[in-house]
Amino acid sequence: MQFEINTEFLEQVHDAIQRNDIRFLSELTHDLFPADIAEILNRLELDDAKKLYNFLEEEVASEVLVELDEDVREKILESLSSKEIAEKLIDNLQSDEAADVIAELPDEKQDEVLSHIEDEEQASDIVDLMNYDKNTAGGLMQKELVAVNANKTMLECVRELRKHADHIEDVYAVYVVDDDEKLLGVIPIKMVLTTSLRSRISDVYDKDIISVRTSMPAEEVAGIMEKYDLIYVPVVDGLGKLVGRITIDDVVDVIKEEAEKDIQMMSGITEDVEHSDKIWMLSRSRIPWLLVGLVGGIFGSQVIEEYEGQIRIHPEMAFFMPLIAAMGGNAGVQSSAIVVQGIANKTLMAEGILRKLGKEFTVGLLNGMICAVLILGYNLFFSDSMALSITVSVALLSVIVFATLFGTFVPLALNRYRIDPALATGPFITTTNDILGLFVYFLIGRLMYGFY
Amino acid sequence: MQFEINTEFLEQVHDAIQRNDIRFLSELTHDLFPADIAEILNRLELDDAKKLYNFLEEEVASEVLVELDEDVREKILESLSSKEIAEKLIDNLQSDEAADVIAELPDEKQDEVLSHIEDEEQASDIVDLMNYDKNTAGGLMQKELVAVNANKTMLECVRELRKHADHIEDVYAVYVVDDDEKLLGVIPIKMVLTTSLRSRISDVYDKDIISVRTSMPAEEVAGIMEKYDLIYVPVVDGLGKLVGRITIDDVVDVIKEEAEKDIQMMSGITEDVEHSDKIWMLSRSRIPWLLVGLVGGIFGSQVIEEYEGQIRIHPEMAFFMPLIAAMGGNAGVQSSAIVVQGIANKTLMAEGILRKLGKEFTVGLLNGMICAVLILGYNLFFSDSMALSITVSVALLSVIVFATLFGTFVPLALNRYRIDPALATGPFITTTNDILGLFVYFLIGRLMYGFY
Numbered sequence: 001m002q003f004e005i006n007t008e009f010l011e012q013v014h015d016a017i018q019r020n021d022i023r024f025l026s027e028l029t030h031d032l033f034p035a036d037i038a039e040i041l042n043r044l045e046l047d048d049a050k051k052l053y054n055f056l057e058e059e060v061a062s063e064v065l066v067e068l069d070e071d072v073r074e075k076i077l078e079s080l081s082s083k084e085i086a087e088k089l090i091d092n093l094q095s096d097e098a099a100d101v102i103a104e105l106p107d108e109k110q111d112e113v114l115s116h117i118e119d120e121e122q123a124s125d126i127v128d129l130m131n132y133d134k135n136t137a138g139g140l141m142q143k144e145l146v147a148v149n150a151n152k153t154m155l156e157c158v159r160e161l162r163k164h165a166d167h168i169e170d171v172y173a174v175y176v177v178d179d180d181e182k183l184l185g186v187i188p189i190k191m192v193l194t195t196s197l198r199s200r201i202s203d204v205y206d207k208d209i210i211s212v213r214t215s216m217p218a219e220e221v222a223g224i225m226e227k228y229d230l231i232y233v234p235v236v237d238g239l240g241k242l243v244g245r246i247t248i249d250d251v252v253d254v255i256k257e258e259a260e261k262d263i264q265m266m267s268g269i270t271e272d273v274e275h276s277d278k279i280w281m282l283s284r285s286r287i288p289w290l291l292v293g294l295v296g297g298i299f300g301s302q303v304i305e306e307y308e309g310q311i312r313i314h315p316e317m318a319f320f321m322p323l324i325a326a327m328g329g330n331a332g333v334q335s336s337a338i339v340v341q342g343i344a345n346k347t348l349m350a351e352g353i354l355r356k357l358g359k360e361f362t363v364g365l366l367n368g369m370i371c372a373v374l375i376l377g378y379n380l381f382f383s384d385s386m387a388l389s390i391t392v393s394v395a396l397l398s399v400i401v402f403a404t405l406f407g408t409f410v411p412l413a414l415n416r417y418r419i420d421p422a423l424a425t426g427p428f429i430t431t432t433n434d435i436l437g438l439f440v441y442f443l444i445g446r447l448m449y450g451f452y
Numbered sequence: 453m454q455f456e457i458n459t460e461f462l463e464q465v466h467d468a469i470q471r472n473d474i475r476f477l478s479e480l481t482h483d484l485f486p487a488d489i490a491e492i493l494n495r496l497e498l499d500d501a502k503k504l505y506n507f508l509e510e511e512v513a514s515e516v517l518v519e520l521d522e523d524v525r526e527k528i529l530e531s532l533s534s535k536e537i538a539e540k541l542i543d544n545l546q547s548d549e550a551a552d553v554i555a556e557l558p559d560e561k562q563d564e565v566l567s568h569i570e571d572e573e574q575a576s577d578i579v580d581l582m583n584y585d586k587n588t589a590g591g592l593m594q595k596e597l598v599a600v601n602a603n604k605t606m607l608e609c610v611r612e613l614r615k616h617a618d619h620i621e622d623v624y625a626v627y628v629v630d631d632d633e634k635l636l637g638v639i640p641i642k643m644v645l646t647t648s649l650r651s652r653i654s655d656v657y658d659k660d661i662i663s664v665r666t667s668m669p670a671e672e673v674a675g676i677m678e679k680y681d682l683i684y685v686p687v688v689d690g691l692g693k694l695v696g697r698i699t700i701d702d703v704v705d706v707i708k709e710e711a712e713k714d715i716q717m718m719s720g721i722t723e724d725v726e727h728s729d730k731i732w733m734l735s736r737s738r739i740p741w742l743l744v745g746l747v748g749g750i751f752g753s754q755v756i757e758e759y760e761g762q763i764r765i766h767p768e769m770a771f772f773m774p775l776i777a778a779m780g781g782n783a784g785v786q787s788s789a790i791v792v793q794g795i796a797n798k799t800l801m802a803e804g805i806l807r808k809l810g811k812e813f814t815v816g817l818l819n820g821m822i823c824a825v826l827i828l829g830y831n832l833f834f835s836d837s838m839a840l841s842i843t844v845s846v847a848l849l850s851v852i853v854f855a856t857l858f859g860t861f862v863p864l865a866l867n868r869y870r871i872d873p874a875l876a877t878g879p880f881i882t883t884t885n886d887i888l889g890l891f892v893y894f895l896i897g898r899l900m901y902g903f904y
Contacts, residue, residue: 267786345726
């Protein structure tokens with residue numbers, strides 16, 4: 001049942017498609033869940049994928065459609081007419097899925113598909129959903145829900161539920177509204193089973209309900225659902241009218257995407273790319289931070305140039321330049337990663353910025369001393385220059401302490417100015433610490449060589 | 453309703469606790485959700501937190517307990533007797549939450565608390581759950597669920613539901629089992645409302661059901677729930693017997709933790725730490741990779757030492773050492789981040805390793821050329837050494853291409869040997885690229901200076 005796709009299996013499917021082995025293919029598509037079929041389609045050659053897709057029954061085909069990778073979906077939809085898309089696929093989808101699929105189509109085709117949808121209410125729901133920014137609660141929600149007026153009885157509530165149960169995928173709750181369709185509260189579905197059918201809804205429903213506004217950013221919706229352990233959340237418009245609901249499976253995708261965005265940002269990638277994207281996109285997403293690194297490196301080269309005379313006399317100074325620069329980068333990235341996570345988690349708010357810096361100072365001092373002592377031992381043993389040995393250790397300690405503080409401060413500062421702090425945990429911290437590290441190193445070097 | 457804690461508000465709460473303002477405090481605790489109260493407690497001074505916690509009603513107190521930060525929960529539980537914990541708190545919790553809370557207690561206290569639990573079935577459920585590794589399906593699941601024998605009728609199913617509805621927080625489905633308690637399928641709760649009460653369950657239940665084994669790693673459970681968009685999943689033991697269920701809100705935490713672990717690993721942090729952890733823990737979590745960086749730096753220094761003569765004659769070679777090292781690190785981290793995400797996403801499986809490397813090679817070549825041309829322009833303008841200008845550009849191009857390939861290859865290789873590929877996207881890649889970059893730089897330098 002849990003099922004793993006390997007190359008061998010894909011070969012088998014390919015062969016079956018080539019020789020049009022209807023029995024094999026219909027068994028395959030009957031036995032598997034839509035998400036599995038989508039995974040197979042994602043990994044087949046496009047021509048095979050199209051053929052296999054045409055094999056699917058209408059209802060399965062629409063479920064598979066929403067699970068496909070965007071580029072495969074695009075290609076498959078291209079090969080279908082607007083009428084087919086509207087009648088065979090969209091008709092079987094929930095409003096939010098339908099709106100997402102249609103939004104991906106080229107503009108002309110969008111209108112054509114919409115005009116072919118027979119159920120007018122569905123068409124207007126879809127058009128409505130397409131108006132919301134996809135990174136807001138409005139963009140995440142679906143229109144399908146069961147609502148009941150507070151003045152009705154539980155019996156009427158059950159009738160309402162029965163009426164809608166068929167075309168709503170999952171029903172976990174009935175929402176309670178007033179005469180103006182304003183959201184009042186909720187009846188968890190288990191309450192329907194345990195409450196007398198004669199009860200008035202206004203007497204039994206749960207008034208302590210958390211809802212979100214259509215305009216709330218998707219990230220915030222995710223935060224609220226996580227914090228309050230919600231499986232579903234109703235969405236209201238500016239007037240408090242119930243307009244939709246969001247289920248947690250849609251929000252899980254938001255959470256995953258957020259984490260991915262952070263990782264990419266921390267790695268110096270400016271756009272959301274995947275390995276499968278086109279080469280120029282992969283290149284474009286990486287070049288900005290490479291250029292920043294380049295400019296940083298040029299500044300670094302100017303710092304070193306200042307000390308050209310010193311290097312000429314003491315070329316051994318050059319040996320440890322990369323070590324100093326790299327250690328500053330490493331220590332800086334470590335502290336900023338912890339701060340960035342603390343900000344994302346909201347676990348970092350409690351204490352003031354000075355206490356935070358104080359704590360990181362201690363950590364930096366501790367780790368800096370460990371590293372400085374080790375490298376001192378190494379140099380006393382292997383290097384003949386006392387001045388160099390001391391310079392490297394003192395510079396290393398200073399650089400680690402400084403980088404630790406800097407790595408803590410920068411994301412906090414960025415966050416205050418509402419810039420994503422993950423930006424700090426990457427090439428920016430590394431580059432700045434490189435330059436400052438070299439500066440400190442040569443400054444201490446000049447002092448030490450003067451002294452000895 | 454959505455509610456933001458600020459320092460001012462915390463001051464207010466502190467004052468109310470100090471002057472024992474019962475009215476303010478009971479209003480506060482009545483109006484807020486348990487997750488909000490927990491957030492306040494997390495951020496109050498410990499003495500205040502204990503006082504406020506004692507103010508809560510039993511049921512709220514137990515819900516708040518599970519939402520608290522681990523260290524605050526530990527402190528609050530310390531101030532309560534085993535009897536109080538068992539009777540006031542554990543009694544109101546779901547089995548999985550109860551097991552988690554008890555598992556955090558010191559060993560002696562665990563037994564005491566268990567012996568004070570009055571409901572024997574609950575006690576045995578908790579003991580049972582405590583046996584599972586917390587990073588497996590068994591460790592995530594709860595025992596509370598509604599199951600019904602396939603030979604019964606829907607009427608009996610409804611009775612079963614009514615019987616359990618009270619002490620199960622959320623009921624989304626009734627599981628169908630055979631005489632040996634083996635899982636056969638599921639009745640979504642909406643089916644209960646739309647099916648005739650006289651139907652035999654064996655005729656109506658849904659047999660296409662996804663379940664997980666108790667031993668399945670938590671990560672894998674998360675992957676399955678994500679892939680199939682599941683809100684809940686039943687858990688079976690080795691014999692296929694139904695033993696529990698997992699709801700998605702527990703899995704959301706797993707997903708978040710996974711992402712955090714990846715970010716920490718990529719930043720060179722070896723343990724799961726937070727800024728609020730003790731200084732020696734913060735230090736310990738960071739020192740291993742700093743030491744790796746240190747050793748890498750020492751190797752780098754030896755590479756440079758080999759070329760001491762060259763630096764003595766051409767000290768300008770030293771100017772661009774950090775630039776070359778840093779650019780290799782940046783480019784390497786960028787590619788490995790994309791590969792690591794592709795592995796995590798399972799979007800990367802389709803093509804062979806050679807095609808992946810080929811694509812990254814092109815991206816590296818493109819970006820390397822852009823950077824090389826820019827730095828060449830800079831050097832032709834500002835440097836008088838043609839040899840240096842060419843060396844820097846050629847070395848930069850080579851280093852970026854090499855680092856891009858290396859950053860792609862290493863996580864793929866680690867993954868093949870079942871080592872977490874995120875390990876690669878951090879100090880390891882940076883350090884290795886530093887050393888190799890310097891080596892390439894001086895090699896090309898020697899060539900160029902020989903030539904000119």
